[in-house]
Amino acid sequence: MTGDLKIKIQETIDFLPPIPAVMAELLVALNDKDIELEALSHIISKDPLMSMNVLKISNSAFYRLPNKVETVDRAVTLLGIKEITGICITCGTYQALKPSKNVETFDLHDFWRHSVTTGVVARRLSEELGILDHNVLYFLGLLHDVGKVILDRVAHETYKVVIQETLQENITIREVEKRLIGESHDVVGAWLMEKWRLPITFVDVAKYHHSVNETPEDNRAATAIISFADRLSWIHYAGLESNFDVTLLTEHGGYLFLEEVTDIIDEVDLGKFMRELDSANDEIDEMMKILQL
Ligand SMILES: [Fe+2]
Ligand SMILES: [Fe+2]
Structure with a gap:
């Protein structure tokens, strides 16, 4: 590796922002098996932005709760520890990575839209297959590509070239990221999550989402x-679902592994599943609004 790339990797590591205080406190509290719900809501309530996000998400179509949730206490009681953790990790990360005004970035709106869509699709898939915790998959999807935001912030001009070259040449974004910056977004995203000591599932999903095996x-x-x-x-x-050759999807590494885990995947009508994704657009828009993206 050239010295120049080494410097860029070091700059990337130095850029990784510190974990937001409320998230750090929550993660420590969650390691305590006897944690009381009250203690959780006390931690969240200390951070007005986090409290507001917890309430907005609790009241969104995501949970479809019958009555309006008015307090953090109530949200924590109704949703439970696992859900609240997912919400707080997601909102805290979004806040921590939000650029201050005047900072030039790549198209963050598009980026977050892709992330939210991945979350929605992942949750629907896990529901369809009847495996794993559906809502946790949603949060994992929301955060799978955060390494891109970091790379763009560390080397914005270079990242513009990364995006251009990926579009023009027939190569993956990871290859170009490695060539021009020294490391790819999957690994960089995992660095952030390791630094923050997020649950290992978040780290692994970020790190291996392009190398499932x-x-x-x-x-x-x-x-x-x-x-x-x-x-x-x-x-x-890309709006390609109506005339997409779904047989190509069955060669995807993620699909192949899911086939080993459950037979149900072969029964999923992928064409229909894709066409039905249009019905997810409202949900995606709502979450974009909540997170102010
Ligand atoms: Fe992605
Ligand atoms: Fe990715």
């Missing part, structure tokens, strides 16, 4: 779903 066994199914959802999300974004 290398995922440690415990998190391989989750990574396979995100990887496959990532592919479907691009097709949906």
Whole structure:
């Protein structure tokens, strides 16, 4: 590796923002098996932005709760620890990576739309297959590509070239990222999550969503779903679902691994599944609005 790339990698590592205080406190609290719900809501309530996000998401179509949730206490009681953790990790990461005004970035709106779409698709897939925790997959999808935001912030001018070259040449974005910056977004995203000590599933999904076979066994199914959802999300974004050759999808690495886990995947009508993704657009728009993207 040239010295120049080494410098860029070091700059990337130095750029990784510190974990937001409320998230750090929550993660420590969650390691305590006897954590009381009250203690959780006390931590969240100290951060007005986090509290607002918890309430907005609790009241969104995502949960379809019958009555309006008015307080963080109530949200925590109704949704439980696992859901609240997912919401807080997602919102905290979004906030931490939000650029300050005047900072030039790549198209973040498009980027987050892809991320939210991947989350929605992943949740639908896991529901269809009847495996894993559907909502956790949603949050994993939302965060799978955060390494791109970091690379763009560290080397915005170079990242513009990365995006251009990926579009022009027939190569993957990871190859161009490695060639021009020294490391790819999957690995960089995992660096951030490791630094923040997020649950290992988040780290593994970020790190291996382009190389499912290398995922440690415990998190391989989750990574396979995100990887496959990532592919479907691009097709949906490009508006190609109506005339897409779905047999090509059955060669995807994520799909192949899911076939090993469950026979049900062969029964899923992928064409129909893709066409039905249009019905997810409202849900995607709503989440974009909540997160102010
Ligand atoms: Fe990716
Ligand atoms: Fe992606």
